[in-house]
Amino acid sequence: MDRQIDPKTVRRRTLLKWLRPIGATAAVIAAVAIGIRALDRGVAVADLRLRPVATGSIDISVPASGKVVPMNEQLILSPVESRIIRAYVHAGDTVSAGQPLLELDLASARAAYDKQLNDLLIRQETLKQQRLNGNTALSELRMNIAVKEMDLQRLTEDAANERRLDSIGSGTGERVRQAETARRTAELQLDQLREQYRNEGLRAEAALRVEELGLESARRDLELLGRTLAEGQVPAPYAGIVTYINSVTGTRVGQGERIAVVADLTSFRIDAEIPESSGRNLSAGTAVDLRLPGGKLAGTVSNINPQSTNGILTFTVRPSDPSDSRLSSGRRVDIDVNAGYIDSCLTIASGPFFKGPGEYSLFVADSPDADALHRRKVRLGRSSRTTVEVLSGLEPGEHVSTADLEQFESKSKLKIRH
Numbered sequence: 001m002d003r004q005i006d007p008k009t010v011r012r013r014t015l016l017k018w019l020r021p022i023g024a025t026a027a028v029i030a031a032v033a034i035g036i037r038a039l040d041r042g043v044a045v046a047d048l049r050l051r052p053v054a055t056g057s058i059d060i061s062v063p064a065s066g067k068v069v070p071m072n073e074q075l076i077l078s079p080v081e082s083r084i085i086r087a088y089v090h091a092g093d094t095v096s097a098g099q100p101l102l103e104l105d106l107a108s109a110r111a112a113y114d115k116q117l118n119d120l121l122i123r124q125e126t127l128k129q130q131r132l133n134g135n136t137a138l139s140e141l142r143m144n145i146a147v148k149e150m151d152l153q154r155l156t157e158d159a160a161n162e163r164r165l166d167s168i169g170s171g172t173g174e175r176v177r178q179a180e181t182a183r184r185t186a187e188l189q190l191d192q193l194r195e196q197y198r199n200e201g202l203r204a205e206a207a208l209r210v211e212e213l214g215l216e217s218a219r220r221d222l223e224l225l226g227r228t229l230a231e232g233q234v235p236a237p238y239a240g241i242v243t244y245i246n247s248v249t250g251t252r253v254g255q256g257e258r259i260a261v262v263a264d265l266t267s268f269r270i271d272a273e274i275p276e277s278s279g280r281n282l283s284a285g286t287a288v289d290l291r292l293p294g295g296k297l298a299g300t301v302s303n304i305n306p307q308s309t310n311g312i313l314t315f316t317v318r319p320s321d322p323s324d325s326r327l328s329s330g331r332r333v334d335i336d337v338n339a340g341y342i343d344s345c346l347t348i349a350s351g352p353f354f355k356g357p358g359e360y361s362l363f364v365a366d367s368p369d370a371d372a373l374h375r376r377k378v379r380l381g382r383s384s385r386t387t388v389e390v391l392s393g394l395e396p397g398e399h400v401s402t403a404d405l406e407q408f409e410s411k412s413k414l415k416i417r418h
Contacts, residue, residue, distance in 0.1 A: 044417050049403040050368055051349040053394045058347060060382045061289070061336035062281045066272030068331040070263035071322050074237045078253040082106060087247035095236040101245060101260050102234040104253075120218045127211045134204030141197040148190040155183040240264040265329060267322035270299065272315050272335055279304075279313040281339040288317055291334040292326040301337075336385055346390035348380075351402030354388055357381050363401040363414055364394065373401060373414040 082104040089101055159179035166176050236242075244261040246253065253259055270290065274282065286301040303316040317335065319327065353360065360380055363373035378393030378400075394400065408414055 043408075043414055047403060048363070048373070048401040048405075048414075048416065049351065050365060050399040051351075051402050052368070053346055053348055053390060053396055053398045053400060055344060055396055056347045056387070057344060058342045058382065058387050058389055059384050060339040060342060061384045062274065062278045062339050063385060064272050064274040064278075064288075064335040064337050066270040066317060066333050066335055068268050068327050068329055068333060069271050070240075070243075070265055070329055071267040071269045072238070072240075072264040073243070074240075074262045075258060076101070076234060076237070076260040076262065078104065078255060078257045078259050080104070080106065081255045082253060084246060084249055084251045084253065084259070086249060087245060089242050089245060090247060091242055091245055093242045095240065095242055095262065097238045098235045100235055101242065101262075102247075104234065116218065116222045120215070120222055123211070123215045123218055127208070127215055130204075130211055131208060134200075134208065137200055138197065138204065141193060141200060145190065145193045145197060148186065148193055152183065152186040152190050155179070155186045159183045234260060236262050238262070238264060240266075263329070268319065268327040268329065269302070269322065270317040270319065270333055270335070272317050272333075273312050274315065274337065276308040276311045276313050278337070279308070281337055282313070282315055287338040289336040289338070290317070290319060291336065292324075294326060296336075297321065297324055297326065299335075339382070342382065342389060345381075346394060346396065347387050348390055348394070348400050349402050350383055350386055350388050352404045353402060354380065354383065357383075361409075362393075363405060363408075365399045365401075365416065367397065368399050369418075370399070371416055373416060375412045 085103040085105050087102050089095055089099075095101065159176070159182070162176045162179040166173060240262045242260065243263045244258075246259045282301055282304055284301055284304065288299045288301060290297040290299050298320040299317045300320075301315055302318040305314045353362070357380060360378050361375055362378050364376045364378075365373050376393055379391040381389035381391045383389060405414075
């Protein structure tokens with residue numbers, strides 16, 4: 001059975017119900033009032049980061065960033081389709097030049113080498129035989145030419161005798177014609193033999209050249225296969241660090257497949273990136289400063305990728321000292337790209353407010369002891385990492401707040417609390 005609630009309890013609950021929203025509203029009003037009073041008191045001068053407008057010069061720079069990577073990194077590919085028998089090193093190991101990294105199963109390569117060696121020996125013997133056959137054929141032709149020359153000489157003498165006998169009446173014209181015909185026939189046969197000898201010499205020379213080229217090609221193939229066998233234990237190309245190795249025993253690898261990577265960690269470069277809008281400041285040979293612990297390190301742009309990706313251009317920086325101890329693989333580096341020099345101009349210190357050349361609405365004080373800041377339109381130009389060029393809107397001796405004052409964007413004036 002329900003009991004009737006005490007009237008006092010009802011009144012207390014009703015009062016609490018109304019007091020809670022009233023209290024919250026009062027708290028908000030109080031906070032607003034406190035904020036207004038705080039603004040009326042002004043902003044502490046230390047929070048404004050007031051910086052003077054001065055005349056000076058600017059080494060213009062464009063910010064970029066990059067990562068330190070080894071200057072030399074050798075990708076090692078499998079010389080043949082094979083299977084990994086064992087790995088002698090692991091990723092992160094230091095290796096010397098020529099030290100074995102992996103051993104591959106080269107049984108099929110050895111069989112191919114033996115077959116190629118036999119083919120080479122056969123070609124060498126074939127070349128010898130062809131040279132011998134050519135010499136024999138040429139020797140026979142030389143002999144035939146010598147015999148035919150003697151025949152021609154005899155027939156020439158016979159023809160001369162017949163003409164002499166005919167001139168004194170002891171011969172006949174028919175015998176003269178027969179002797180001349182025999183002589184002429186022998187002469188043509190000799191010419192034919194000589195032409196045959198020349199052609200046979202050219203043919204033999206060409207055939208030998210073809211065989212020699214084939215033999216040379218077979219010898220190079222055998223040498224290549226020999227080097228493949230010699231690389232069956234995959235030697236390191238130079239002293240360095242193994243940054244990757246396929247060390248899973250039994251893994252099949254195809255010809256040309258990556259099986260290891262060795263990096264020379266004694267010298268480094270920087271793979272850098274910069275917004276495409278700043279790419280016009282880049283060219284091969286452009287000077288840069290690398291911001292490293294302990295100070296800057298000079299460098300130059302050595303290569304630029306002309307294609308941008310998502311508005312970002314990539315380029316390579318070669319440090320003036322690629323072996324500097326502050327360079328370590330994987331380190332992120334801030335970069336100042338040299339974009340020119342301004343000899344004399346109005347300047348202010350850079351700060352979080354600066355996003356690039358253009359018009360800004362800044363809070364300006366007449367002097368560092370002024371009681372208030374006034375909002376003013378200011379045009380800013382090029383910059384270094386620490387200094388910005390003033391194009392208009394400021395005068396020497398004035399002071400500008402370089403702090404982030406976005407919370408006061410609706411204000412045209414700020415009091416300064418000294």
